[in-house]
Amino acid sequence: MIGELHANEPSGPLEDRWNRHRFDMALVNPANRRKHTVIVVGTGLAGAAAAATLGELGYRVKSFCFQDSPRRAHSIAAQGGINAAKNYQNDGDSVWRLFYDTIKGGDFRSRESNVYRLAEISANIIDQAVAQGVPFAREYSGLLANRSFGGAQVARTFYARGQTGQQLLLGACQALNRQVAAGAVDLYPRTEMLELIRIDGRARGIVTRNLVDGTLAAHTADCVVLCTGGYGNAYYLSTNAQGCNTSAIWRAWRHGALFANPCFTQIHPTCIPQSGSYQSKLTLMSESLRNDGRVWAPLQAADSQRDPAELAEERRDYFLERRYPAFGNLVPRDIASRAAKEICDAGRGVGPEINGQRLGVYMDFSEALDQLGESEIRERYGNLFEMYERITGENPYRSPMRIYPAIHYTMGGLWVDYNLMSTIDGLFAAGECNFSDHGANRLGASALMQGLADGYFILPGSIGDYLARHAPERIAPEHAAVTDALAAVGSRIERLLHAPQAKHPPEYFHRRLGQLLWDHCGMSRDPAGLRHALVELPRLREEFWREVRVTGSGTEFNQVLERAGRIADFLELGELMCRDALERNESCGSHARTDHLTVEGEVSRDDVNYSHVAAWEYRGADREPKLHREQLHFEFVHPSVRSYK
């Protein structure tokens, strides 16, 4: 069905590609823009930025979110910062260096053209955010402040204490609100996309459910943009918000949009460890903490239950500093996470015992507190320390924090070309829900950069180019594709409401799915475990549809129904994640296959056979998905062994 995958990248010198491409894109006459309608699903950084900017340009925009306000999209929770190649610190940064760091950080599994463009645009994002009133941290001189951030040796990260995502999202939502006031954007909060409408191969609309009263509605447009975030909640416990889900991109997948690298899921090393089986989410502690916190574990397993204050220096193992002297505590996320897991697997973990294991290592600020003083540490990390104290009841100014890795971000997502268009004509995907730019591992402070680059600067051009080639055309509400999509959503809801042997709440299945994925498709993966999960997952799915209990009806406010629908999609996605992890017979970035590690336990890539994007095609419920490959070509950087030693 789908031939070879073409990324539609421009060719020629890397630094000229985006500029030339912008000139090559077709434009829509300003007077004609109002005749085109664009649907944007999601109001995080990518969605809010895209909707606002498309509205400014004069298109008619419909913006949807399941939250009660666009400002609550999960970008709000990003803590650490946003990278930009401004080189304000004169420490040797440049567009090329940000590009190279991002490609290398992603373990050479991303597209050169995309990543270079991202690095180029990064500087514009900072300017735009400042102009909107984003209160970035400043020096006493009044100049913008920077810090270095996980995996970078230059200080290129802009930040607003530990609330950078919040401030950037509020900036984007202010721009969105301005367009709502101007009448350019119609906002649909508490409205969830449940189906894609495809007509003659093109994405022409969506079916939504009004979460307040359950009304189903069809919205049609000239193109559809998904900015619906990542799928980390497939693991049940993650740092994602409770509502984060895969449903929008999963509907698109089932309509034929390829899903790329589903197994590339990022584990964040610095989260607060789980305290019990009732836990509903894990809380991230910004990895900016690793700038001043030293990570250690007891050298001997026998010391793991002792008060850390009793353990003298020689009984501590600063394992990141020991193993990676050059980068120390600042090694990329995947490396820091696996190192912590190895310590805990060896019985040297700390904290409460859950299911026979202590899952935690220390992050210690005592040295920084001595050197910099409590007031400086409070200034840098005050809100994070407070959050830690609230959750654990322990004071990190007095005793070291306990941290453990948790699912945080998903690099995989809908396959998109250089224009951020999926394999469905007219269906675009931006931000975390697409697969682009981060390869097999995302560097810290790069997610905000990508979401805003996509939303403010890339989509407005690509969508204009697309619309310039497609005359606006109204779809009749009685069109068969519209009524069929509405009917499909209605019958799925009925099925969820009336499982034949309804007995368990949706969470019961979600927890089991999460455990399966965490055990077999988490921080380390092996073929036997993945095969086991691939047997278990279809059974679990069957059990779900037979036994899920959803109270209430579809025509009212019903949070149980919302959750059940999202979990049903996660159950299918989980299988694709395992399939992809099993198929990729190498280790790279976050994807660590225990049968493909070096003797020292580091990931070991296979560039001969796996220097590609794995893009999966849905072929019906009873057939296995088909794998397509987009070969990655490295013309400007030479894939090397990632070494942070």
Place this chain on the structure above:
Amino acid sequence: MKLRLHIWKQRDAATDGRFESYDVNHLTPDMSFLEMLDELNEGLITAGREPVAFDHDCREGICGSCSLVIDGIPHGPRRATTTCQLYLREFADGAEIRIEPWRVGAFPVVRDLVVDRSACDRILQAGGFISAHTGAAPDGNTLLVPREIADEAFLSATCIGCGACAAACPNASASLFVAAKISHLGLLPQGRPERNARARTMLAQMDVEGFGFCSNHRECEAVCPKEITIDRIARMNRDLYRSLIFPRRGSPS
């Protein structure tokens, strides 16, 4: 530990609500308040009963979704803490707890503990922004912002839009919410050109939505999970009065 909960149940804005009582057992002090409600709901669903509806999302105190009045206090007994960051260690074993939605005329009840806060978004749409067209921005360091000013703007900008301020106010005023945005933008050089108009249009919308005005009870400040202080309201009032003297958009400062 165990708790006895008295929870407000209401089908929708048009139907009268009432308290219903529930017993929850087998809790631990390290559980969050919302995880306790999760446990309650899972038990109710398993028994085929309607669960309790409540708003929540990030569960880390930043999205502003959660919105419970716990024993009469928006976001509960702990200062500077959203409902989702509240843990059962704040409560005594065997305690009885009353849980209600925000009680504000401008926030109609959607279901049980869920209210409609779109009024806040409409206030922001009335002027809570800087008119900065995408792509038109000068270099980020063109305008210097003294660190003290940037910090003050940031502290105002930390508002999560939860609405607790209005829920705590005897006048059901959203003044602290509005003042936080007006201070955030008005303090920064980028936001000064539209400063006068902003106070006028946002406050006019606050009035349209049916919120009251501030009469200095300071209840808002006491419950604000982000500890935004009411000197922001003084700043907002100053902007409003000045906009009456200088009705045009630009402001002599």
